[in-house]
Amino acid sequence: MADGSAAALVKTTCPYCGVGCGVSGAVGQAPSSDGRALSVAGDAAHPANLGRLCSKGTALGATVGLQGRLLEPTVNGKAASWADATALVAKRFRDTIARHGPDSVAFYVSGQILTEDYYVANKLMKGFIGSGNIDTNSRLCMASAVAAHKQAFGADLVPGCYEDLDLADLVVFSGHNAAWTHPVLFRRMEAAKARGQKHVVIDPRRTDTAEGADLHLAIAPQSDVRLWNGLLAHLIRIDAVDRDYIAAHVNGFDAVEATLAELDQSPAAVAADCDVALDDLLSFYKLFADNPKTVSLFSMGANQSAQGTAKGLSILNVHLATGRIGKPGSCPFSITGQPNAMGGRETGGMANTLAGHMDFAPADRDRVARFWGAPDTARAPGLKAVDMFEAIHAGKIKAVWVMATNPAVSLPDAGRVREALDRCPFVVVSDCVETDTTAFADVKLPALAWGEKDGTVTNSERRISRQRALFPAPGQARADWRIVADVAKAMGFDGFGWSSQASVFREWARLTAYENTGDETGRVLNLAGLSTLTPETYDQLLPIQWPVRADGRGTPRLFTDGRFQTPDGRARMVPVRPKGPADAMDAAYPLSLNTGRIRDQWHTMTRTGLAPDLCRHAPEPFVEVHPADAEALGVQDGALARVITVRGEAVALAKVTERQRPGGLFMPMHWTDAFAPSGRSNHLIAPNLDPTSGQPEFKHTPARLRPYRETWKGFFLTRDSLALPSGLDLVWRRIPQDACQQHEFAGRGDEVERAALRKGLVKGLVGELVTYEDVATGARRDAWLRDGRLVAVLYITINGRLPPRDWLAELFAESELSQDARSALLFGRPPGAPVDKGPLVCACLKVGAKAVQAAIVAGAASPDAVGAVTGAGTNCGSCRPEIARMIAATAAVPAKEPAHV
Template identity: 80%
Template sequence: MADGSGAITTIRTTCPYCGVGCGVAGAAGGDRTLAVSGDAAHPANKGRLCSKGSALGATVGLQGRLLEPTINGRVATWGEATALVAKRFRDTIARHGRDSVAFYVSGQLLTEDYYVANKLMKGFIGSGNIDTNSRLCMASAVAAHKQAFGADLVPGCYEDLDEADLVVFAGHNAAWTHPILFRRLEAAKARGQKHVVIDPRRTDTAEGADLHLAIAPQSDVRLWNGLLAELDRRGLLDLDYVREHVNGVEAVREALAQDDQSPAAVAADCGIAVADLLAFYDLFAAHPKTVSLFSMGSNQSAQGVAKGLAILNVHLATGRIGKPGACPFSITGQPNAMGGRETGGMANTLAGHMDFAPEDRDRVARFWGAPHTARAPGLKAVEMFEAVRTGKIKAIWVMATNPAVSLPNAGAVREALEKCPFVVVSDCVETDTTAYAHVKLPALAWAEKDGTVTNSERRISRQRALFAAPGQARADWRIMADVAQGMGFDGFGWPSQASIFREWARLTAYENQGSRLLDLSGLAGMTPDGYAAMTPIQWPVRAAGQGTPRLFVDGRYQTPDGRARMVPVRPKGPADAVSDAFPMSLNTGRIRDQWHTMTRTGLAPDLCRHAPEPFVEIHPRDAESAGIKDGALTRVSTARGEAVALAKVTDRQRPGGLFMPMHWTDAFAPSGKSNHLIAPNLDPTSGQPEFKHTPARARPYRETWKGFFLTRDIVAAPANLDLVWRRIPQDAAQLHEFAGRGDASEREALRKRLTKGLAGETTVFEDVGAGSRREAWIENGRLVAVLFQTAAGRLPPRDWLADLFALDLLTAEARSALLIGRPPGAPVDRGPMVCACLKVGAKAVDAAIAAGAVTADAVGAATGAGTNCGSCRPEIARMIAAAASLKTKETADVA
């Protein structure tokens, strides 16, 4: 941030993406320019940033920002807006009761925001109806922790990843979802650490692993139960540890005995080779220093809690917990999912890891001075929006998240929001969800926020503002405090976020006496200056003010008797079985360079190049059977809807399975959204949806024409035209791709809509026989727009056309190229983007490999790829291996 003299100072803050919680050093200049680098002093990342973190400077502009409150589309003052929200919530409660209102919040909120939201809803409104989008990613792990440990406690720390001799990735594509941790794990692997990946897809994480178990959908419990039974057979349980610290081992043994635990039976049920299963057993048996990283592939399931418990059972039974290099480790998805869990962000918990037991509820009520504090859990996310749809909930406030896209069966969520009498959305940008808001409240974005977040290893870090608030945007906590005061509630008059943090810390210590491990008593007396200068620290932070890297070192757990609990779990099949109508299993997840619904990463063109549009991965055998070609538009259907995406035919996908990313929205690809396809099947304990398996089918789209439109402005998908539409940001333009199944009249209707209002010199080429048309608009020597359409021909590469928009004056050669429809000189094909940081395409990487580069380091030396954040190194390694395999095959064919 620039000081009064115009000098730019560097501010230490925290990355807004995944749960790694990387430190960022940001140098903000005028016109909202931002240079970012990794904070070398932050223990989570030690100076590294992934591709998303490295591109943060490209995401802080004001494009699409909400900058003033609105009521029914009319600009309003803050006083009007918060008074209306307070009145409507107050009136709704008066008429229909406390449970007729709800908050749906987000891991993008800061801990201070989360605390205020929970105090308002659970403490003073008196309803449990506040839930978080962390329900979609972490709820099953939370429930498993509570059953096994007595509270939602993650025992390990990142140093355990360095210390471990074996790391098991259970449904965790760390190379893409937590890249900076994966860099640490790559370094450990180079020193001899072993890696096992349990995932139906051969991901970048699996590609370099010592063992990949491509298990059948939802067979995780069977696999982990089989491992525990095998370790018991081999006499490898730590019975001394169990005797001293663990209950339930006999009940688990009895449950295991009800199934055939022979390697042949387990392997058959999991759909893997017996030899691979035995290799897993042997690796686990041979390496007591084991960390099991479990993430969305385990959690996002109708049996997610059982999967978590099966993993915890193995670690408890073998004593692999509370020791350097040995623990089960739930890796969070969002930057402050942990902070939300701590402060009671989920509908079934209260703040400070307290629940709705009478003594906990009364303790929180006393601390807050809120006698009406909720006495029972509220509705979890999917149930909450169903209650909105059916009219049980009549007013809802959505904060910093986009449920119209992110929830399963998202079409029903949109129906609910459409029906709801009063919808409030506080966010920093327009989203699919803000379209349904009666009141929009402009919140601060990442670069303007100030507060704290907690990462996956319980490390609290400061997030600091890099820019002043734009327009009328306000901190989330302040917006909620104003509404609370408008509703007539006391206790919301904090002067700053530092005072909220101190109150929150005091609550964790209130009547604690060591009974709750979530204890911030050592931070409760922090001065404003101390808060401003706060350095990263792991809780518990007790009176001495020292952090705690590792839990359960003494074998004491947060249960009434201090002992951990092993819980019997039995394997079950998927909630919905495949059928003749839907014979495949659809799995959804993240990709390397995008985040959630792209409201931030979609602003950075470099992050849109590795996977520029929605895709569906399908195994070659399934693609051949369905008549699907690689790179062709493909329809993916389930009982709930249909999406269209580009086919990626690859043997990295398990036969019978499909994979689609979850990021695309109406703003980028209305036909490519995946979550409206997902069945709302829930884990009965955690309420977490089963995103990893929905019965589906795939078939070709069979477009009759296609084209693209390049312009400097964003164009929304035209209404009332049956098109597949995708928008892909470029450095100096917006690329809009489209395809249709109609005739020439449909092409002409789209052309008229896109070109309406364009002025300047026009260049046109038309081939009626091929159904092809090329048009370009030039004004004052600059390229304004380009439209290419074809029914029978091929479309040219887009890169050279997009680059022309960066020119202040088109050359004669460029003008000719526009008319001809191909770039001047020899065409330059960079291939798909591999390295987003340094813009290195696949062709350059392939050339380096052909020239003799046989390691990722050698490719980096030749091309630069992988030398910045390293997120693309697994892909480079895969390309090297593929080239070596092809060379070996060619040699064998010649012989």
């Protein structure tokens, strides 16, 4: 710490994926203008991560500054008091309801808010406004798994726990790139694999998870149901189902068996339809049949589909038919994407559920209404996310409140979502930062960010953990639950007068236990043992898995006794039939566009984009394409390419790789207007929905690919991010660096356009200007210095090459440039011997590809050996698959024969 004193450790929970890692944070003093500094480490006592953190969690200390924060309420762009902003929101919602009815308003919330926030928002909308129109961005991630669970188990119940990942003999990753999306869990499975655990990956892409698997099935897009149905048919054929378990605990087996008989289920037919090698399919069948201790992980690759519910059910059917559920090391396991997707599902954050895993059946609805004292509690589900924004676009919803999410980027057909927000008469956004969505807000309400929030979250294994505040609230920012409760009170509603988040949690826990028998016929989601927490015991709450018994004990696994939350206590197998993708490819759009996450970024980069180290592994938008497709289309590796669908176009860096399936494209979903407006992916996506879950099909949209064919390119380094001049035919992207912001450009215009760009960029720059021009290459290099320090650098070229950027970015950290450095600015190369670290491989420890490659050449033949030399892969381990790939690639290159003399 700056003053030499020791900072107190605060135990909290990571705000990223559904693993729910425990974090220990120590607050210090920073030299920055906002005075914030935070050192973080994994909490070794937290059972979800046992001390490990991924690259994103490790970099949390770099994300707690106040840049870009919303720190005061605004109304129509002008600062307002909380009293005035709250009164206006309450009045506009109240007036809209009075004129057009309760279904004319909506809330769109997020897996980033805490369970207490979710509970209060749901209580206001469903209980007191009386509409079901509250939905969550978890609709985009996990809704199909929820629908499958409810059909099979009677409620949205995840049966397994992380210990099962250690105990399993076989893990099947179905549309789950765990090495990137849940790396801490993947390290546990990597350790189990070293002890003999087998891994099968079902994914059209050869992801980092697939790289090290025992078997990779690169199935055709949306053929998952065909694959899992074929597996079940095979298990029935060889008498590998558990007929005793089925007889005692499962309904629907005969109907599923009859449905399977409608198609040729021979391995050859299934392999052909899934477009996988017959031998590989048979290997999968044998592995599954031979390993009773099997965990099938399914995530967004399975869920994000117009047949996502059917995919989930096909997986659950196999586990129910073989009795692989409720047993150590054996379960189907839906892995959530967000830190509190589960908390939202529990409290009724989805439009088609009430709180406490209760639905809109009259008995459930009346029970919730009695508990809340809210006779106007909604009697029917509301609109799910995509339908909600379509209703806003159509003018049916006239007031919307968006909380802690960025639908202008994250929803499919995002251009139409922006049109909807622009048309909506009244838009409220409560968030901690400015986003693409806040640009449409009539009222902006400043919310607390991670590190300031205090409450609970639930991870993928049903484990409730505390998020605790590390910093005081900045400016006028407030907790989400309090913002909503104040609006509720201003609307004239009682029942929102909590004194703290602890009192909100107690009420929520009491609701789960309300009229809940607590025996085998009751609701499984029951927090009876937490319903009497005092503020002190709430503050000290340790991680615990629900259901929580009256004696305070948690529950690792569900269904251990073979009883489910259905009227007769039996699970239900549900027949599902394979279907092709919702939109077929044709000559105009012959490729299948798949979108998803990358290793070091999170959602729309509002947090991870603040950490330069997390922006170096994949610094700009990219599109993966198979070499055969790239050659046919004239697309070059490392060049810009246009990705086009019927809904729009994006421009991204082409990555030509055999890891991509022929006929397929992959784009990350993270980039926004603030980082790369031309590289946004989700406005390209068709809003095709699963008819049951309402989850969109992000994993398949017909597309085509073309070279961008820029006529010039350049970059601009400056200390601050900037708003680019509008109306120019160019592509740009921003890459955060430690001491500056790097802006990359490419355009197809002429000298007039380049001059217009330069004029816009240099406006307001003050300092000494040094310039170099080369007419032969069309190159121009400008640098601005003030008081000996570098202020900005602009390089542009028409047919020449641009120099490396790293050394230029590092010059911004110098208090005064040397004469050699000043000369190097114009030469376009660093002084002295160039140091090229190569692309970043290990974000945690800042290890580049050149250092890793040098260790491999020197004899490091495993990721552990490379880690011993360089440190790469020794923290979170998410880079270990890439290191293994580099080792394999080096081994595949024949050694040079010694020269003959």
